[in-house]
Amino acid sequence: MFGSPYPDVDIPNVSIYDYLFTGLADHELDTIALIDGPTGAQTTYRALIAQIDGVAGALAARGIGTDTVVALLCPNTPAFASVFHGILRAGAIVTTINSLATEEDIQKQLTDSKATWFITVSPLLAGAKAAAASVGIVDDHLIVIDGAEGHTSLRDLLSEGATPPTVSFDPATHLAVLPYSSGTTGLPKGVMLSHRNLVANVEQSRPIIVVGEGDRVLAFLPFFHIYGMTVLLNLAVRQRATLVTMPKFDFVEFLRIMQDEKCSYVFIAPPVAVALAKHPLVDQYDLSSVHTILSGAAPLDGRLAQAVADRLGVRMIQGYGMTELSPVSHAIPDDRPDLELSSVGMTLPNIQCRLIDPATGDDIEVPSEGVSIPGELLCRGPNVMLGYLGNDAATREVMTDDGYLRTGDIATVNADGVVTIVDRLKELIKYKGYQIAPAELEALLLTHPSIADAAVIGVPDDEGQEVPKAFVVLQAGSELDEAGVMDFVAEHVAPYKKVRRVQFTDAIPKSSSGKILRKDLRAAEAA
Missing domain, CATH: 3.40.50.12780 (ANL, N-terminal domain)
Incomplete structure (x- = not known):
C-alpha cells in the first residue's frame, strides 16, 4: 500500500451546500462568483447563494425533497450553478445528463435513475420533452431554465421568494449526485456519490x-x-x-x-x-x-x-x-x-x-x-x-x-x-475526455440486418487521440460499406460516440465462453 x-x-x-456556501465573510460575498463568458454578465457570491436558496425553496414547495431524483440537462452557464446547488440544497438528488445526449440516451438515464423531475434549457427542450414524456414525466415536472410556453422557468422559481427548507440527512450515506459512467467496462451505470x-x-x-x-x-x-x-x-x-x-x-x-x-x-x-x-x-x-x-x-x-x-x-x-x-x-x-x-x-x-x-x-x-x-x-x-x-x-x-x-x-x-x-x-474508449463503452456500440451494430457480428476497440487517430474502431462481420451477400456502417451508428448515438474507423473481417476473436478478445484485436492493430 x-x-x-x-x-x-x-x-x-x-x-455540500453547507460546506461551500455557509460562513462567507462580507468581502467573499461581494466577490464575483460567476461570469458568463459570451456576455460578460457577472454574479456575486451573495447573489448566487440567494438564487440557490430561492430555487431550493421553490422546489421544496413543489414537494421535491430527499427522496426525489431531479434530472438536469444544461450546458455551462451561471444558471447551472444556481439550479444544481438549489436541487442539492433542497435535499434532492441530481442526475446530470450529457448535453450531447440523444433522446434515446436521455430516456435510458431517466428510466434508470428513476427521475421524476426534469430541468433543462430551451435549445435542448425538444429531445428532453420527448424523453420525459416517454417515461411519464409531465410538463408540470419539466422546468425550462430560460423559459418556454407551458413550462416553469428559473425566473418563475426565483420570483416566488420561497424560503429554503430545513432538511436533515446523513452526509455520508445520502446521495447527492448520480452521474453516469461505464466504469471499467459495460454499459453506463448510475454512480452513487454522497454529499460526503x-x-x-x-x-x-x-x-x-x-x-x-x-x-x-x-x-x-x-x-x-x-x-x-x-x-x-x-x-x-x-x-x-x-x-x-x-x-x-x-x-x-x-x-x-x-x-x-x-x-x-x-x-x-x-x-x-x-x-x-x-x-x-x-x-x-x-x-x-x-x-x-x-x-x-x-x-x-x-x-x-x-x-x-x-x-x-x-x-x-x-x-x-x-x-x-x-x-x-x-x-x-x-x-x-x-x-x-x-x-x-x-x-x-x-x-x-x-x-x-x-x-x-x-x-x-x-x-x-x-x-x-x-x-x-x-x-x-x-x-x-x-x-x-x-x-x-x-x-x-x-x-x-x-x-x-x-x-x-x-x-x-x-x-x-x-x-x-x-x-x-x-475496455473503455476515451474520446476527447468522453467515455465510450465498446459494448454499447457493439450492441447497436448487431441490430443492423447486414451485420452478423461486431467488435469495437479504441485506436489512435492522426493526433494520437483514441477513437472507436469497429470490426464488422457482414451477413452473406451484404453490400454494406464502411460509410454505411459509420452512418448507421451516427444516426443512433451522440456525436462523440460515433464509429470513426471500420474494418471488415471474417470472424471476431472470442474466448471459449464467448467473450470478445479485444486484446487480440488491439495486438493485430498494433502489428
Whole structure:
C-alpha cells in the first residue's frame, strides 16, 4: 500500500451546500462568483447563494425533497450553478445528463435513475420533452431554465421568494449526485456519490490543485461531467475563485474569453492541448494572465504538455481520476514543478493505493528506488463511490471486500510515490475526455440486418487521440460499406460516440465462453 506524501485532511461531516456556501465573510460575498463568458454578465457570491436558496425553496414547495431524483440537462452557464446547488440544497438528488445526449440516451438515464423531475434549457427542450414524456414525466415536472410556453422557468422559481427548507440527512450515506459512467467496462451505470464524497474530494484536492481567491477559472469542461462538477464548479467555489463559463467549446471563443476575462487557471482535456501547442491562432491573443493549465479526463503525452508550457509560458500539470472516485485521486502538485509531465503526480490526501498484478492478483511492492513494475491501480478513500445504482453485480466487480476501487488502469509508482498511467486494462474508449463503452456500440451494430457480428476497440487517430474502431462481420451477400456502417451508428448515438474507423473481417476473436478478445484485436492493430 502507498498513500499521499501530504498529511490527511479533516473532512467536515456536512452537506455540500453547507460546506461551500455557509460562513462567507462580507468581502467573499461581494466577490464575483460567476461570469458568463459570451456576455460578460457577472454574479456575486451573495447573489448566487440567494438564487440557490430561492430555487431550493421553490422546489421544496413543489414537494421535491430527499427522496426525489431531479434530472438536469444544461450546458455551462451561471444558471447551472444556481439550479444544481438549489436541487442539492433542497435535499434532492441530481442526475446530470450529457448535453450531447440523444433522446434515446436521455430516456435510458431517466428510466434508470428513476427521475421524476426534469430541468433543462430551451435549445435542448425538444429531445428532453420527448424523453420525459416517454417515461411519464409531465410538463408540470419539466422546468425550462430560460423559459418556454407551458413550462416553469428559473425566473418563475426565483420570483416566488420561497424560503429554503430545513432538511436533515446523513452526509455520508445520502446521495447527492448520480452521474453516469461505464466504469471499467459495460454499459453506463448510475454512480452513487454522497454529499460526503463530494465534500471529501474538494477538500482532498485543495492542497494539490491550488486554485486561489483571485483566480479566474475558465469553465468550458462540462459541469454535467464529474470533472467539471468537482474540479471546476465545486473547487473554484470553495476557494472563492471566479468561474468564467462557456456553454459550448469553440476554439476562437475559448481564446477570446481567456484573453478578455483575464483567466488565470484553465482546466482542459488533451485535444485542447493539441490546439494550444500547434494552432497559429494562439499567437493572435494575449494569454499572459494564464499561470496554470491542468489537463485531465484522458492521458496527456508529456511532450505535448511541455510544448504547451513552452509556448504559453505556463505551468502545465496533469491529473487523474474517474467518476467513481468523485473524481480526483492523483495530480501533479502545485509545488512540484520537477515532476515528469507525463506522470499523474502524487496521491491525494486520505487516499490509499495499491498496484496488483492483473494476472495473479498479487500486490506489487513499492520500490525503495527507481520505478515499480506495472500493475492495476486500486484506490481507497472517502471519495470512493457508494456503488452503482441498482447494480450490485457491477459494484462487486470493481470494489474489493476491503473497500478498494479497481480503476482498470495500469500504472507504475516510483520510490517517491509518483504515479504514471502506462496502459489500460479496462475496455473503455476515451474520446476527447468522453467515455465510450465498446459494448454499447457493439450492441447497436448487431441490430443492423447486414451485420452478423461486431467488435469495437479504441485506436489512435492522426493526433494520437483514441477513437472507436469497429470490426464488422457482414451477413452473406451484404453490400454494406464502411460509410454505411459509420452512418448507421451516427444516426443512433451522440456525436462523440460515433464509429470513426471500420474494418471488415471474417470472424471476431472470442474466448471459449464467448467473450470478445479485444486484446487480440488491439495486438493485430498494433502489428
